[in-house]
Amino acid sequence: MTKDTTKIIRGFKDIYNDLEIKLLVDFETIISNISKQYGINELRPPILERTELFERSIGTDTEIGNKEMYSFEDKNSESISLRPEGTVTCVRCVIENNLIYDRGIKRKKYWYYGPMFRRERPQKGRFRQFNQFGIEYFGFDDINSDLEVIMFGNRLFKKELGIKDAKLHINSIGNAEDRKKYGDTIKSFLKKHTKILTEDQKKTLNRNPIRLLDTKSETLREILYELPNLIDMLSIKSRKRVEDLLEKLNQSNIEYILDNSIVRGLDYYNDTVFEWKHKSLGSQDAICAGGRYDSLVNKIGKIDVPAVGFAVGVERVLLVLRESYKNAKENNIVVIINYAKKDSVKCLMKTEKLRDQFNKIVFYSTNSSSTLDKQYKQAEKINPNYILYFGDEEVRSDKYTIKILKDGIKHEQISESELIEILKRINKWAINIPKKKKNFYLGLRII
Ligand code: ATP
Ligand code: MG
Numbered sequence: 001m002t003k004d005t006t007k008i009i010r011g012f013k014d015i016y017n018d019l020e021i022k023l024l025v026d027f028e029t030i031i032s033n034i035s036k037q038y039g040i041n042e043l044r045p046p047i048l049e050r051t052e053l054f055e056r057s058i059g060t061d062t063e064i065g066n067k068e069m070y071s072f073e074d075k076n077s078e079s080i081s082l083r084p085e086g087t088v089t090c091v092r093c094v095i096e097n098n099l100i101y102d103r104g105i106k107r108k109k110y111w112y113y114g115p116m117f118r119r120e121r122p123q124k125g126r127f128r129q130f131n132q133f134g135i136e137y138f139g140f141d142d143i144n145s146d147l148e149v150i151m152f153g154n155r156l157f158k159k160e161l162g163i164k165d166a167k168l169h170i171n172s173i174g175n176a177e178d179r180k181k182y183g184d185t186i187k188s189f190l191k192k193h194t195k196i197l198t199e200d201q202k203k204t205l206n207r208n209p210i211r212l213l214d215t216k217s218e219t220l221r222e223i224l225y226e227l228p229n230l231i232d233m234l235s236i237k238s239r240k241r242v243e244d245l246l247e248k249l250n251q252s253n254i255e256y257i258l259d260n261s262i263v264r265g266l267d268y269y270n271d272t273v274f275e276w277k278h279k280s281l282g283s284q285d286a287i288c289a290g291g292r293y294d295s296l297v298n299k300i301g302k303i304d305v306p307a308v309g310f311a312v313g314v315e316r317v318l319l320v321l322r323e324s325y326k327n328a329k330e331n332n333i334v335v336i337i338n339y340a341k342k343d344s345v346k347c348l349m350k351t352e353k354l355r356d357q358f359n360k361i362v363f364y365s366t367n368s369s370s371t372l373d374k375q376y377k378q379a380e381k382i383n384p385n386y387i388l389y390f391g392d393e394e395v396r397s398d399k400y401t402i403k404i405l406k407d408g409i410k411h412e413q414i415s416e417s418e419l420i421e422i423l424k425r426i427n428k429w430a431i432n433i434p435k436k437k438k439n440f441y442l443g444l445r446i447i
Contacts, residue, residue, distance in 0.1 A: 009120060009128075010128070011119070011120075011122040011127055011128030011129070012128055012129050013127060014125070015187065017055050019322065020318060021320070023318050023321050023322070024314070024318065025315060027071075027133075027161075027184075027317065027318070028113065030156070030160050031113060031133045032278075034152065034155060034156055034160065035111045035135065038109065038112060038135075038148070039109060039153060040109040040110060040111045040135055041087075041109065041110055041111070041171060042110070042111055042112065042113075043090055043093055043094070043110045043111070043112050044110065044112065044114070045083075045086075045089040045090060045092070045093040046089070047082060047083055047114070047117075048080050048081070048082060048083070048117065049080065049081060049083055049088075049089055049092065050078065050079070050080055050081070051069070051071045051079040051080060051081040051333055052079070053088060053089075053092055053121070053300070054069060054081055054083070054084060054088055056299065056300070057088045057091070057267075057268060057296055057299055057300055058084070058085070058088060058266050058267060058268070059208075059266065059267030059268070062208070062211075062266055062267055063120075063314070064084045064118060064266065067119070068084060068118040068119050068120050069081045069082070069084050069117075069118070069119070069120075070082040070084075070117045070119055082116075082117035083116055083117065084116055084117060084118045085116055085132065085266070085311065086112045086114070086116065086132050086134045086311060087134065087136060087266075087268075087293070087296070087309060087311065088296070088300070089112075090110055090112055090134075090136050091136075091296055091297055091300050091301070091307075092300060092301075093137060094110065095297065095301035095303070099138075100138045100297075100305055101139075104352070106348075108137065108138045108139045109135070109136070109137050109138070109142070110135070110136050110138070111133065111135045111136075111313075112132075112133070112136075112439060113131065113132070113133045113134075114131060114132070114300075115129050115130070115131055116129070116130055116131070116132050116203065117129050118130075123284065124281070124282055124284060124319075125281050125282070125284030125285075125313070125315065125316045125319060126284050127315060130313060130314065130315045131314035131315065132311045132312060132313060132314065133311070133312045133314055134290075134309055134310060134311035134312065135149065135152060135309050135310060136307060136308075136309035137149060137307060137308050137309060138297065138305050138307045139305050139306065139327070140306060140307070140308060141294070141306035143245050143248065144248070145242050145308050146245055146272045146292060146308050147245065147248045147249065147252065148250070149290065149308050149309060149310060150168065150170075150254060150274065150312065151252065151254070152310075153168070153276055153288055153290075153310060153312075154168070154254055157276060157287070157288070157317075161317065161319055161321065162290055162324070163278065163287075163317075163321070163324070164322075165278065165279065166276045166277070166287065166320075166332065167255075167257055167276065167278070168254065168255065168256040168257065168274060168275075168276055168293045169256070169257045169258075169259040169261075169262050169274060169275050169276075169277055170241075170245075170246070170249075170256045170257070170258060170259065170262065170272070170273070170274040171230065171231060171258065171260060171261075171271060171273050172230070172231055172234060172238055172241065172242035172245075172260055172271050172272060172273065173210070173230060173236050173261040173263055173264070173270060173271065173273050174230070174233075174234040174235060174238035174239075174270065174271060175235060175237075175238055175270055175271070175290075176270070176295075177235065178230070178233065178234050178235050178238060179210055181233060182210055182230050182233055183208075183209040183210050184209075184226065185214075185227070185228065185233070186205070186209040186210065186224075187209055187301065188206060189226070189227055190205060190209075190212075190223075190380070193223055196219060196220070196223070196322070197220070198217075201215070201217075201220065207269075210230070210263045211263060212224065213230075213260065213261045213262075213263045214261050214263055214264075216283050221261070222403075224261075227260070229260045230263075231258065231262055233258065238271055241271055241272070242271065242272065245272060246258070256274075262274060262275055264278075264289065264291060268293045268295060268296040268299065269291045269292065269293050270292055270293065270294050270295065270359070271291070271292045271294075272291050272292045272308065273289075273290075273291035273292075274289070274290060274291060274310070275288065275289045275290075275374065276288040276289075278316075278320045280319070280320055280323045281316055281319060281320065284316065286313065286316070287312060287313055287316045287317050287320065288310055288311065288312040288313065289310060289311060289313075290308070290309055290310025290311060291308065291309075291310070292306070292307070292308045292310070292335050293307050293308070294306040294307065307439060314365060331384065331385055332360060332361050332362060332385070332426045333361075333362045333364060333382060333383070333384035333385060333386075334354075334361055334362065334363050334364070334384060334386045334387070334388055334423070335364050335365075335366060335378075335379040335382055335384045335386070335387050335388070336351050336363055336364065336365040336366070336387075336388050336390065337366055337376065337379060337387055337388070337389050337390065338366070338368040338375075338390045339368065339371075339372045339375065339389070339390070339391050340390050340391050340392045340395050341390050341392055343392070343395050344368060346366075346390075346395045347368075347390035347394075347395065350390070351363050351365065354423065355425075357420070358423050358424075359403070361423060362389075364382060364384070366378040366379055371390075384405065385404065385405055385406055385426060386403065386404055386405065386422075386426070387402065387403045387405065388400065388401070388402050388419075389401040389402070389403070393413075394413070398411065398416070399413040399414060399415065400413075400414050400416065400418075400419045400424060401413060401414070401417075402414070404422075417443060
């Protein structure tokens with residue numbers, strides 16, 4: 001049967017929406033800037049790797065390793081796969097290129113960003129191609145490195161992206177023996193409930209019982225609430241570790257929810273595991289997931305390198321940001337109306353100076369060959385919070401005229417320092433959040 005070649009493959013999507021593109025580009029800038037602040041270097045491994053690499057490290061009893069990978073035979077009969085996640089490829093990359101030892105200036109903290117592929121059922125917040133941003137700390141076994149990784153997430157979500165209601169859920173899954181014991185506890189606990197289990201759940205119960213804890217089924221969740229918490233059954237060392245980490249989070253004023261259902265979908269984690277969740281996303285509510293994975297490097301490269309990191313689901317973060325954009329009353333757009341006849345280049349130079357000072361404000365110039373009235377109409381379409389006027393009088397007297405559209409007040413002939421005080425108030429938005437009222441964004445239509 002011939003397929004309609006103008007139609008995209010199910011679960012994939014085109015990104016052409018102006019706001020989404022803008023949010024993506026801003027997100028990319030933010031992650032690269034924060035990573036610099038923490039001294040984390042970038043890695044760009046390829047998108048295709050040997051299937052065996054993923055199978056061996058992610059585990060074939062997990063959803064990804066079991067059925068979600070896009071794998072195919074290359075022309076030389078070798079099985080290769082589109083990467084379903086970033087950590088494993090980073091581990092392969094740092095081992096192969098010998099990047100993880102403390103030699104000279106070599107770094108051990110890395111970040112990556114790019115598309116991942118999983119053949120899952122498409123739904124809100126779940127795509128077959130999606131982007132992840134992740135950080136990985138190799139060679140760090142101290143609790144402070146778990147804390148720093150969490151602090152990074154806290155900075156990214158709360159301070160930079162302004163997602164104040166993102167919630168950190170945390171748990172510890174201890175060591176392999178702790179998980180085995182807890183798995184046996186789940187198995188015997190569920191013996192009396194086998195009737196309510198689906199075939200898939202029965203399989204998971206047999207192969208990897210603790211994975212049942214992050215089930216989306218409400219019925220099963222209710223039943224599992226009766227279980228003792230994994231954290232209360234940990235070995236002494238793991239228990240001490242998680243208690244110390246929670247104490248450090250308290251000291252750092254980072255709020256968290258201790259959550260027994262956080263167990264992570266991949267095989268390679270131990271001790272600290274966490275997710276950031278956002279309520280607006282429905283059942284796909286995790287925007288970031290991570291934890292400690294001390295045995296993964298050994299599994300792939302036969303060397304012991306403890307590690308900790310996380311991965312952010314970028315599309316889900318954008319969904320949250322688009323929601324907050326809908327509710328936002330403020331934006332950081334200043335439209336420049338330049339109607340000076342004599343020395344209009346001075347207006348451009350002054351605007352450049354403002355751009356130097358306020359890197360989070362958008363200064364958007366209208367078409368200066370239009371009349372003052374027409375320029376005002378153009379400005380309205382862009383829907384800014386502020387309009388800055390430059391006429392001959394402003395140029396001559398070195399003063400400024402700014403209109404605050406929110407309250408309709410026009411400040412005429414104010415000094416540079418007065419203007420700067422006003423602009424300081426709107427320099428706080430890292431990401432442009434246009435007002436809801438009109439469907440324009442920097443003069444472009446939002447679909
Ligand atoms: P979920 O339980 O939501 O399937 P996961 O445990 O499979 O998540 P990870 O493998 O830990 O997720 O990936 C880290 C993050 O990547 C997730 O928290 C989520 O934000 C994002 N993510 C995972 N799968 C998808 C997908 N199919 N589409 C969009 N984002 C995804
Ligand atoms: Mg998944």
